Structures are given as C-alpha cells and as structure tokens.
Amino acid sequence: MGIITLTTDFGLRDWFVGTMKGVILGIAPQAQIIDITHDIAPGDVRAGAFALAAAARFFPRGTVHVAVVDPGVGSDRSAIVVQTRDGLFVGPDNAVLSLAVAGATSVRVHRLEDKRWFLKSVSQTFHGRDVFAPVAAHLSNGVSVARIGPRTDEMQRLEFPEPSCVRNRWTGCVVYIDRFGNAITNLPADLPIFRTATWVHVRVRNSKSGIPVCSFYEAVRKGRPVAVVGSSGFLEIAVNGGNAATALRLAVGDPVVLAPRRRD
C-alpha cells in the first residue's frame, strides 16, 4: 500500500483536491493519500517548495510526493518526476520540487511527456487532475520513472538564501511565516554561535531591543517575543501566546541578525 502525498494551492473550498483523489484511486485503489497542505497562497511556488521539503523527510522511503503550485499551467513549462533515495517527487518544473530534493545525493529527473500515463483528455488548466495525479498513481503502482518519460539533466531550482557571518554576527532572513505567526528564518540549529555563546539574541527591524534565544516559547512572559530553534531545524521568531508576524510586522525576506549578547 503506497503513500501518495499532495501539496497544492488549490484550497479546500472547491472540488479540485477531491477530484485528484478520485483519479488516483481509479488507477491505484490501494494508495494511501495524505494531504500535506492545499492552502499554499495561489501561485506561491517558494512557500509550496518549503512546505513540501519540511514534510517530505518525515515520510517513509518510497512515498510519492505530488506538488502542484503551477501558475504556468497550460503554457510550455515542463512537468517532471524526480527520483531520490527517499522517494519520488512529481510536479511542474518550476522549482516547487527543488527544496525537497536539494540535499539528495542520487537524483534522477525524468520529463512527463508520454500521454499514456495521463488522463485521456488533458485540460489546459488542471494538470493536477489530468497529468500529475495519474502519473503519481502509476508510479505508486510500480511503473518505473524510466517508463514514465525521458531522462533529463535539468530542473529548475530555487536558491535557498544562505546566512552570512561577520565576526560571530550572523545575518539571515525570514523564509516562511506559519499559521501561528511564527517567522521561520534560514538560520539553522547547528550554527557555531549556539555552541560558543551562552546568551544569544536576534534583532529584526521592528523590535525595540534584542529578542532572547530560548529553548521554548514559555521561557518568556506572555506577549513577549522569543526566538527558538523550531521544529523545522531553523531559528524561529515567536511571541509567547501571540502572533509574532503581526506584533513585529515581519514578512518573508526581512533580515534577521543573530549575535551573542552580554548577560545583563
């Protein structure tokens, strides 16, 4: 019983996601279909790529991951399947798959071109249903990527911004804001500063003073900002019991500076 995950910007208000599942079960009746999320902002390829990458590494080996954030549907953008040791990743070739496969060592990319794996009639606007769902179902049934389509050496990739360091002072940025208003940064948990400095804090544009880096949200008083190494493995800026993005007016791309601080 293979697992197929879905990450899209289709929302749950209409019938789009349910229809994809009908197509999958018509081809692979034993598939276990799991939603990662369908609430990616319409066309936000970067957020879709981030969500897929954050979730995919917790799925069993062999899972087929489908990501459809696809503003170019119907144009001449390619569609691909990427095979790694961990699983298969199916979607448009617009970088939405790229963060999930960024760290993989043995990556094979194949293009979805062979219509025998698609629905008979392919619309111009809903390749999630007509192309990606049936291809994922056939892959889940054991069809090899080599049969699905020709191999290619190219795929679109997002650059994940790397933090920079000058004299133990790290500059990164906000890369995602979650539903709680926590601002996830690109500053990973394994930066040397976390080992060498006992007290560290971060500064953002709208914080009057440094925000302490602590082990958990409730280490500060209710309503106070705090930075913690979050579940994604990166430093997150939160407000205990509140919404950091609103309180500190944080947005994706905002700079975040991490430095040691003197104990008061």
Next chain:
Amino acid sequence: MGIITLTTDFGLRDWFVGTMKGVILGIAPQAQIIDITHDIAPGDVRAGAFALAAAARFFPRGTVHVAVVDPGVGSDRSAIVVQTRDGLFVGPDNAVLSLAVAGATSVRVHRLEDKRWFLKSVSQTFHGRDVFAPVAAHLSNGVSVARIGPRTDEMQRLEFPEPSCVRNRWTGCVVYIDRFGNAITNLPADLPIFRTATWVHVRVRNSKSGIPVCSFYEAVRKGRPVAVVGSSGFLEIAVNGGNAATALRLAVGDPVVLAPRRRD
C-alpha cells in the same frame, strides 16, 4: 475496499465531519473516505450540487457519494439514495444530488425511511451523522438500494441554466466562482462557435472591452482578463495571476455573452 466521498457545508472547524467518518468506519471498517469539499457556503444547495457533479465523474464506478447541504434537516424533507451506472448518491432530496445524476441514463431513486440503517438515536439537526453516514456505510458494505428503502419516481432537481443563441452570439451566465476567483460559466467547450470562428471573445457587465478566449491563462499579460475552457468543460473567465471575480465584480448569475470578434 469501497470508496465513500463526502460533500458538505459543515466546514472543518468543528467535529462534524470527523464524527461522520467515525460512524462510517464503525460500520464499514474497510471504507476509503474521500473529502470532496466541506466548505460549501452554509445552505448553498446549488454550489454543493455543482461541486459534487464536477468531482463525481472522476471517481471509479461503484463509489458511494454522500452530499449533505441540508438547510431543511429535521423538517419533513425526504432523504434519498440515487443509483446510476456510475455509483450511488446519498443525501437529502433537495436537489443537491441532481446535477451529479443529470446525465445518467438508468437512474433509480429510493427513499431512506427504514430506521434499521440509521444510528439508533437520530437527532433533529445532524442527519449527516445519524442517517447519511450509516446508510452510505451499509451501501458500501454491499446492502442493495432495494433493501435500504422503497423506490420512488420523484426527486427534486435543479435546472442547470442553458445558454441561448441568436445569430452566432451566445448568452450564458456565471454558475460558480472558485477559490482563485475564476468565474465558471454554463458555456460548454463544444459550442459550434469554437469551431467556426477563429477569434472569439466574451463580454461581461464590468469589462470595458471584450475578453479574449485563449488556450491558457498566461496567453495574456499578468493582470489581464482572459477566458479559457476550464477543467470543468465550461468556459471560465479568469485574470492571469489575479482574481477575476474581484477585478470584474462577477457574481453567480451574471450574464456572459460570447461572440466572434474581428481580428484587429
């Protein structure tokens, strides 16, 4: 392993949908339960009927579809199961099932009256849990519609508005607005005008000029309106990278006129 789909206006905020699934799995442990949508606007039978019809035709034969948009719950409205060659459709007899079975040739309608297929205690307000979920589970287990309840010749039906034509000028209307703000019309892909005219465009109340009919969204510049034959098989009015319903102030019922245009 039978498939049971759910289409409701219960939303996902409360425990209503999860509870229906608990009831189903208590009776049919092998059922595969798939959500079409639960975000139909409260009581909007027409939108529920449209969503179910759009999704159901992509599910395997034999699927049991449950639709509960049921403002009359607890009153004397009937409850029915409709059997077609494609599957079984369970819900209140208020036309929510009617678009999904509109094209079917061999349709049998049975009334849900026999309490042995319901939960022991039936509330006045939640027949989704107490009537429709258990009936769907028993049907999925192989109980025949004849055993579920007496046959009837009647069911409530929605009239799907038909477009009209005067001298190769088609007048239809908006029938659904999706989460992207695309306005789906009742103008189908197989109108003769699409074969006879090379260039066609549509007019709506708030568009200053005709909206070109193209093959895909990105055929026009970002922010510009475009009409495409959408995944539902009908002409849709969209804005490339934007929200047509907001930009053009479109609402369900708005007239849409489709006509040939001269090449500029």
Next chain:
Amino acid sequence: MGIITLTTDFGLRDWFVGTMKGVILGIAPQAQIIDITHDIAPGDVRAGAFALAAAARFFPRGTVHVAVVDPGVGSDRSAIVVQTRDGLFVGPDNAVLSLAVAGATSVRVHRLEDKRWFLKSVSQTFHGRDVFAPVAAHLSNGVSVARIGPRTDEMQRLEFPEPSCVRNRWTGCVVYIDRFGNAITNLPADLPIFRTATWVHVRVRNSKSGIPVCSFYEAVRKGRPVAVVGSSGFLEIAVNGGNAATALRLAVGDPVVLAPRRRD
C-alpha cells in the same frame, strides 16, 4: 487496521498535520488516520477538549485519539495516554483529553516518558510530530500502555460547568460556538423541564423576548432565533437560516436561562 484520530490547533495552512501523518505511517503503515479538526483556535484547550469529546464517542472501540492543543509545549508539562473501555487518548496533560474520558468508568493514565517510543530527535516546539504521533502509532500497533510509560493517578481535568436550578428555572451557559454560529449550551436534553413543561423558552442577554425551544430549526421563520436540542445532546441556540452568535452577540460563558412559558 487501527484508527487514529487527530484533533489539533495546527491549522491546515502549513505542513504540520501532514508531517504527523508521515510519522504515523512510517511506524504503523496500516493505520487509518482520521481528522477530527485542526482548526481549534490556537491554544484553546477547552474548545479542543469539547471537540474531541463530541466526536470520540462515535468512533469504534479501540480507536487511538490524539489531541494536541499544547501551548505549554517544551515546558515541564507532562504528556499522557489515557486508556478507557472505549479507546486510547494521547496528548499533553493539560486537560485537553479530560472531557472525552469524563464519563468513563475504568480509566488508566500513563505518562509518556520513555524515549524509545518517540522520534529520535525531539524538538522543543512540535511534540505532535516527535512524541504524540509516534506514541499513537505504536499504540495502534498493539504496544500496551504499561510499556509506553509509568502509571500515574493524576491528570489535569477541566470542570464542565453544571447548570443550576431554582424552582424549575434552569441557568446554564454557552460552552461552544460552532461554524454555523450555533451556540451550544451545557443544558442537556434530559433535564426534567423538557418532560414536565409543554412550552419552554430560553433567555440570553441580547434577546428581546424568550427564544422558543422547538424540535428543528425551520419551526420558526427565516431569520428568527430558535433553541433546539442539538446533535451534541445539549440545547443549542440558533437562528433559522442565520448566525445566532452574530445576531445575538453570544460568546462562550454567556448565561442562558431556561424556563417554562405560558402559551400565548
């Protein structure tokens, strides 16, 4: 094939819920995972407890229920599994499980302390993924609560407010407002007043006159308030075709008075 339910405040916008499911399926590939809801307001333990209690009793015996509304994650709050005759309940020991097990006669509580049942690396902020999902999966695989962790006699409990009665006049309060704006009270269907009085009505702060208690919503005209015994087994205040919480400005905790009324 065991059932595992999920009740959280994680929302569906991010990858959190999907990630929990990946962890579960990695340990218990045959598990059937059912969402109760993920739209509990962030940190609203009382609403989470109410939703879980309302849904859990409709699931088959042996179901594993996971509830993660956990504002104290990473602090020193305990994590527990509660075993009753009906099923297993896994979550933080902050009372989110307490309403679901309130009526159970044989309750055993065990603490989650043994790291062998957790993910290898446990974050400070996402025990849903790192602790509760894997523990639930192991329980679903048949691991006993005794092996999961040491027994304890204590667990945090919410007090469910009890209505009071003075001379056949019952005073209760609003305990939950659902997505339709219906205000669910703590006045149960089996109060003696419902048997002894033919006509009863309720009063709330912002209702000009008494609200009639009827059998179903449509017993009053569109737009008029009505009280019905709802699907949860408690009296609910609704507006036929409308939103009672908005129309009557009702909030959780508001007093509700139920009394006989003279027939006009």
